[in-house]
Amino acid sequence: MPNPRLPKLNRMTLREQVLESLREAVLSGTFRPGDHLAETELAESYGVSRGTVREALRTLQQAGLVTGDSRGKVRVRTLSPGEIGEIFRVRAALETLAVEEIIARGDAAAVAAELHTLLPPAQEDDVDYLRRLELDLAFHQRLCELSGNATLMETWAGLEDRMRVVMFSPGQGDPVDIMNADHHAPLVEAIAAEDPVGARAAFFAHMDEAARRWSA
CATH class of the missing domain: 1.20.120 (Four Helix Bundle (Hemerythrin (Met), subunit A))
Incomplete structure (x- = not known):
């Protein structure tokens, strides 16, 4: 089911737009520490492929904002x-x-x-x-x-x-x-x-x- 909190994107530079939108959602508290960021739901919300979302999530993980578990689930990072x-x-x-x-x-x-x-x-x-x-x-x-x-x-x-x-x-x-x-x-x-x-x-x-x- 699409997430109503996330905006639809235009078709230019989709990966960058998804990345910036997700980053802003994490840093503004729209997504809180521990929240699950499901590829399928995000892709449907943005109207993009799961691969585009996956690339954006990978960049956020490299930046230390999200983490992935052994089952591949990505969550907003919870710091100890x-x-x-x-x-x-x-x-x-x-x-x-x-x-x-x-x-x-x-x-x-x-x-x-x-x-x-x-x-x-x-x-x-x-x-x-x-x-x-x-x-x-x-x-x-x-x-x-x-x-x-x-x-x-x-x-x-x-x-x-x-x-x-x-x-x-x-x-x-x-x-x-x-x-x-x-x-x-x-x-x-x-x-x-x-x-x-x-x-x-x-x-x-x-x-x-x-x-x-x-x-x-």
Whole structure:
């Protein structure tokens, strides 16, 4: 049976369109970790051959977004608590390095002022989960961009797809509050204070808590 959540495609560059549509469906939470991506259903939904879908799924598997079991069933990847912890620890290290480079360059005040304008919504604001996620990631991405370190930014961007999969995973407790302004303001304050030691403590504490919230 066709999946009504997926759009029909035009006939140009079908493989690329299927790949991009499936990737977006995974990264936006349309398909959640553990969901089965059945070739036959997807092919019928898109109006393409199973081979076209299979190629797209193979590319997603190579990117680490889906996994295949011994019976050939493909599912959206479910990361283990250990893998989730690794991702957030790497993020903490990268973002701490970004802060250190910003402070060393003498740009802490300007960066803190800009990041203050990018603080995610407050807990009580009427903002849906996907929008909160986008604003949260935009805050952290901008911090890395403002470091001026292209390699750091490329490394952070290389984790983004897996971050999104994690953030649509079931976790312990409510993950929404970790994405609100109150949890990000101390990060901005540590940058404004030009305190690399305090910033390191703040970023690692923030990421440790995030990893705990999203660990199954």
